[in-house]
Amino acid sequence: MTQQAENHNSSLNQLLQALPTVHAPDDFEQETFVRVMLDQLPRARAPQSFEDDVLARLREDDQSRRKLRLRRLPRSARWLAAGMGAAIAGAIGYYLATRNSDDSPPHPELITPQPVPVEMQLDSGIEQRLLRQENAPKKVQRHPTAPEQHSSAPTKRVTPGAPNEDE
Amino acid sequence: MARTPIDEQELVELLFQRKEEGFRKLMTLYKDDLVNYAYRFLGSYDDAVDVAQETFIKVYRFIETFQRGARFGTWLFAIARNVALSMLEDRKRRGTVPLTHTDDEGEDVELDIPDVHYVPDRSVDSTIVAQRIQEALMKVPPVFREAVVLRDIEGLTYEEIAEVCNVELGTVKSRINRGRAILQQLLRDLYEELTGKSQ
Numbered sequence: 001m002t003q004q005a006e007n008h009n010s011s012l013n014q015l016l017q018a019l020p021t022v023h024a025p026d027d028f029e030q031e032t033f034v035r036v037m038l039d040q041l042p043r044a045r046a047p048q049s050f051e052d053d054v055l056a057r058l059r060e061d062d063q064s065r066r067k068l069r070l071r072r073l074p075r076s077a078r079w080l081a082a083g084m085g086a087a088i089a090g091a092i093g094y095y096l097a098t099r100n101s102d103d104s105p106p107h108p109e110l111i112t113p114q115p116v117p118v119e120m121q122l123d124s125g126i127e128q129r130l131l132r133q134e135n136a137p138k139k140v141q142r143h144p145t146a147p148e149q150h151s152s153a154p155t156k157r158v159t160p161g162a163p164n165e166d167e
Numbered sequence: 168m169a170r171t172p173i174d175e176q177e178l179v180e181l182l183f184q185r186k187e188e189g190f191r192k193l194m195t196l197y198k199d200d201l202v203n204y205a206y207r208f209l210g211s212y213d214d215a216v217d218v219a220q221e222t223f224i225k226v227y228r229f230i231e232t233f234q235r236g237a238r239f240g241t242w243l244f245a246i247a248r249n250v251a252l253s254m255l256e257d258r259k260r261r262g263t264v265p266l267t268h269t270d271d272e273g274e275d276v277e278l279d280i281p282d283v284h285y286v287p288d289r290s291v292d293s294t295i296v297a298q299r300i301q302e303a304l305m306k307v308p309p310v311f312r313e314a315v316v317l318r319d320i321e322g323l324t325y326e327e328i329a330e331v332c333n334v335e336l337g338t339v340k341s342r343i344n345r346g347r348a349i350l351q352q353l354l355r356d357l358y359e360e361l362t363g364k365s366q
Contacts, residue, residue, distance in 0.1 A: 027344060031319075034347045037354050038319050041300055044206035044291045046198035046219060051191050054223045061224070 179239050182230050194223055197240065200321060201247050207316045208251050210305045212288045218254060222247040244323070244331045248313065255309060296361065303353035311346030318343050 025031070047053070175196070181189020201222055206215035225246050226233075233242055285305040287298035304312060317323045317331060329339045 027347065030344075030347050030351050033358065034315070034350050034354075035319050037300055037350070037358065038304075038315075040294075041207070041297050041320070042291060042293070043199065044203045044212060044215060046202040046216060050198050050202075050216070050220070051194045054194060054220050054227075055187070055191075057220060058224055058227060 175239050179230075179233070179235075182227070190223075190227060193226075193239075197243055198223075200240075201243065204244065204316060204321050205247060205251050206288070206291060207301070207304060207320055208309070208313055209254065210285055210288065210301060212291050214254060218247060218250045221250045225250070238327070238330075241323075241327050241330045244317070244321075244327075245333070248331055251313075252309075296357070299357050300354065303350060303357070306353055307346055307349045311342050311349060314339060314342035315346035315350060319347075 175193075178189045178193045178196070182193060198219055201219040202212075202215050204215075205218035206212055209215055209218065222243065226243065233239070285302055287301050289298070292298045292301050304316070307315065313332065314328060317328045318325070323331065325336055325339050325343075328343075329336045332339065334342075
């Protein structure tokens with residue numbers, strides 16, 4: 001039993017001796033020095049109200065964002081209204097332009113224009129006078145059937161066809 | 168970042184359902200880590216708290232973008248890093264670093280100081296040693312500073328840092344080494360003062 005234990009120990013020693021020696025890094029002293037110095041620094045602690053302050057700031061941020069959104073709303077509404085106005089005006093303009101172009105004939109030279117009554121302003125009394133003359137009763141005008149004969153009698157006029165007053 | 172994954176998953180699931188309880192518990196779990204990370208990176212406690220709050224607000228708003236099964240902590244730190252970096256960019260654009268620090272009488276004093284002259288926040292770093300270490304940390308370029316803070320202060324693994332910073336593992340290692348080397352140079356005098364022996 002003892003022999004067995006000794007053998008075990010010796011093999012263990014051999015294994016341990018086979019392990020490589022670990023050396024300290026080159027900057028060991030430097031690292032230790034810096035750490036020793038920095039270890040003397042006290043730790044800065046957050047204030048007691050830290051959590052409440054953060055939550056309050058979060059709420060404030062939310063509120064200010066909401067306010068900002070509300071403040072921005074009229075401006076956006078204005079832009080929207082302006083955009084819509086421009087769109088409506090454009091649509092009306094387009095409609096009018098296209099409607100006029102539809103009425104105009106595609107080939108105007110082929111279509112006879114409709115007669116258009118022309119009214120002229122009466123700028124003188126001539127037309128009225130003419131109209132009056134047209135409406136006035138016409139005098140019966142006898143057309144002589146025979147050429148008028150001039151008699152030598154100074155006062156007596158012989159009219160053909162008329163009853164002879166002398167008879 | 169030692170969290171029970173099951174608890175974390177349950178809380179994330181509650182957050183997906185917009186349950187305030189889950190969100191609150193997640194904040195409680197991570198708030199100190201985030202504030203500490205942001206403070207060590209930015210050097211201002213007020214900015215750090217602001218970064219942490221902003222991070223959680225983003226988490227709440229964009230939780231739908233989180234892939235179930237991924238590490239929530241890593242995602243959280245990645246958001247915090249982005250928020251902190253944009254704050255740093257904002258500072259650079261302004262050319263100054265607005266700082267609120269507590270003076271000796273406990274009053275908050277507003278300062279408008281250029282980035283190169285960092286004034287430690289005494290409300291967090293009350294000791295001279297802590298102030299000088301933080302001062303040195305602020306002199307490390309941000310790209311190396313964030314890697315050192317995430318590794319040596321927050322204890323993230325190299326893989327997690329690679330995920331947070333969205334860079335290759337090799338890049339993370341070199342950034343950490345570089346950052347540590349700069350910090351070692353800057354803190355050498357302080358170390359000698361503290362231990363009485365040269366490093």
